[in-house]
Amino acid sequence: MTSSRPSTREAIRAAAAELFPAGGYAGTSVRDIAAAAGVDAALIIRHFGSKEALFLEIMQLDEEAQPLLDGPIDQLGEHFIEYVLNAGDEVRGIFLALVRASDSDGVAPRLREVHDTAFVAPLRSRLTGPDAEVRARLAASLVGGLLYSMWVVGDEELLAADRTDIVRRYGALLQALVTP
Amino acid sequence: MTSSRPSTREAIRAAAAELFPAGGYAGTSVRDIAAAAGVDAALIIRHFGSKEALFLEIMQLDEEAQPLLDGPIDQLGEHFIEYVLNAGDEVRGIFLALVRASDSDGVAPRLREVHDTAFVAPLRSRLTGPDAEVRARLAASLVGGLLYSMWVVGDEELLAADRTDIVRRYGALLQALVTP
DNA sequence: GTCTATAATTGGATAGAC
DNA sequence: GTCTATCCAATTATAGAC
Numbered sequence: 001m002t003s004s005r006p007s008t009r010e011a012i013r014a015a016a017a018e019l020f021p022a023g024g025y026a027g028t029s030v031r032d033i034a035a036a037a038g039v040d041a042a043l044i045i046r047h048f049g050s051k052e053a054l055f056l057e058i059m060q061l062d063e064e065a066q067p068l069l070d071g072p073i074d075q076l077g078e079h080f081i082e083y084v085l086n087a088g089d090e091v092r093g094i095f096l097a098l099v100r101a102s103d104s105d106g107v108a109p110r111l112r113e114v115h116d117t118a119f120v121a122p123l124r125s126r127l128t129g130p131d132a133e134v135r136a137r138l139a140a141s142l143v144g145g146l147l148y149s150m151w152v153v154g155d156e157e158l159l160a161a162d163r164t165d166i167v168r169r170y171g172a173l174l175q176a177l178v179t180p
Numbered sequence: 181m182t183s184s185r186p187s188t189r190e191a192i193r194a195a196a197a198e199l200f201p202a203g204g205y206a207g208t209s210v211r212d213i214a215a216a217a218g219v220d221a222a223l224i225i226r227h228f229g230s231k232e233a234l235f236l237e238i239m240q241l242d243e244e245a246q247p248l249l250d251g252p253i254d255q256l257g258e259h260f261i262e263y264v265l266n267a268g269d270e271v272r273g274i275f276l277a278l279v280r281a282s283d284s285d286g287v288a289p290r291l292r293e294v295h296d297t298a299f300v301a302p303l304r305s306r307l308t309g310p311d312a313e314v315r316a317r318l319a320a321s322l323v324g325g326l327l328y329s330m331w332v333v334g335d336e337e338l339l340a341a342d343r344t345d346i347v348r349r350y351g352a353l354l355q356a357l358v359t360p
Numbered sequence: 361g362t363c364t365a366t367a368a369t370t371g372g373a374t375a376g377a378c
Numbered sequence: 379g380t381c382t383a384t385c386c387a388a389t390t391a392t393a394g395a396c
Contacts, residue, residue, distance in 0.1 A: 008379080024283030026206040030372065040381055045373055102332055103204030103280045115333045131345075137329065137338045138350055144333070145325015149317065152282055153295045153324070158317045165311075170318055173353045188361085210390065220363055225391055 009047055011037040016058045021093030025055055025101035052106050059094050059107070061114055069122050076126060077175025082167045084143055091118065096151055119143050127178060139177040146170060189227055191217040196238045201273030205235055205281035232286050239274050239287070241294055249302050256306060257355025262347045264323055271298065275324075276331055299323050307358060319357040326350060 015037035019028045030051050034041035048054035067083045069076065095118075098111040119140035127136050146166075149155045158166070195217035199208045210231050214221035228234035247263045249256065275298075278291040299320035307316050326346075329335045338346070 100283050141325040141329035144328050145321040148328050149321035
């Protein structure tokens with residue numbers, strides 16, 4: 001609002017959003033971000049306070065990234081897996097960067113938060129029954145496990161496999177937690 | 181073999197095996213390891229070549245860490261989940277440290293290797309059918325997802341939940357991939 | 361084999377001119 | 379708001395005495 005040139009701050013944000021997931025938190029220096037953004041390194045600290053503050057400001061999910069869960073309950077499993085596989089680089093990048101930087105005290109709570117809002121809460125909202133809480137969290141484990149093996153581990157055979165087959169098979173497992 | 185005092189090298193190994201999983205790769209300095217081991221920092225480089233070489237020498241699974249898979253095939257799901265939950269700090273520590281350091285080019289292949297030998301291969305060996313390969317890798321995703329949510333994310337409700345309940349529920353999902 | 365001292369680099373963050 | 383110059387701390391790794 002007070003800025004006369006909004007481009008600088010946005011350029012830093014855009015560069016950070018690209019470099020942090022690619023190179024990791026420790027592997028991405030403030031100077032790297034500054035160079036990619038075409039600005040001076042000092043401006044990053046001046047605008048965001050610290051490297052970690054910038055990281056945490058970028059690595060969060062806005063409301064729009066929440067998956068739609070309007071569909072029929074008996075297809076929730078497949079639909080959610082399909083969403084996770086297609087949900088674009090943004091969610092995947094945030095997930096990846098947070099997981100790999102989660103040994104830092106500052107980012108560990110953020111990973112919990114993103115995991116909760118992206119996986120647990122949407123599933124929890126549509127589950128019923130006495131064990132809904134545990135089932136929702138196991139469901140979130142299952143979903144996170146797919147992201148883990150494909151993008152953290154980088155399982156080549158899984159990445160090369162037929163996506164509709166994965167959606168069908170893995171979605172059926174998720175469905176078993178949703179409607180036991 | 182050539183060393184007159186095997187204690188130094190072992191002391192370094194022990195300290196590294198404890199500090200790396202706890203503090204992460206970037207968060208653990210050579211000096212930290214040296215202090216914990218009660219040796220000089222220069223000896224670490226002299227004995228292992230580099231920090232990364234030490235990390236990679238520690239963060240691997242020896243054969244003994246492989247789970248036994250002798251039991252009945254129709255209880256493999258529960259047994260494997262039970263193994264993963266109880267399999268001690270060693271496997272968990274290696275898994276954790278590798279996941280969080282997997283943005284480095286040097287450790288990414290090692291994570292794939294450990295994931296393969298600890299999760300994929302044991303399951304793959306007991307699966308039959310045309311889609312055994314994909315099913316084994318989805319099963320490994322499922323298993324890794326549980327470790328992810330409990331130990332990387334640190335889902336408190338899941339950690340506090342009844343383990344036998346988790347084994348029963350999550351094991352049933354794994355079983356559905358083993359014997360469809 | 362071990363340790364002291366230090367090199368050589370890189371990092372985040374700051375001060376102050378413009 | 380922006381940039382130049384720099385500080386200061388921390389890192390891995392090495393050289394050489396003992």
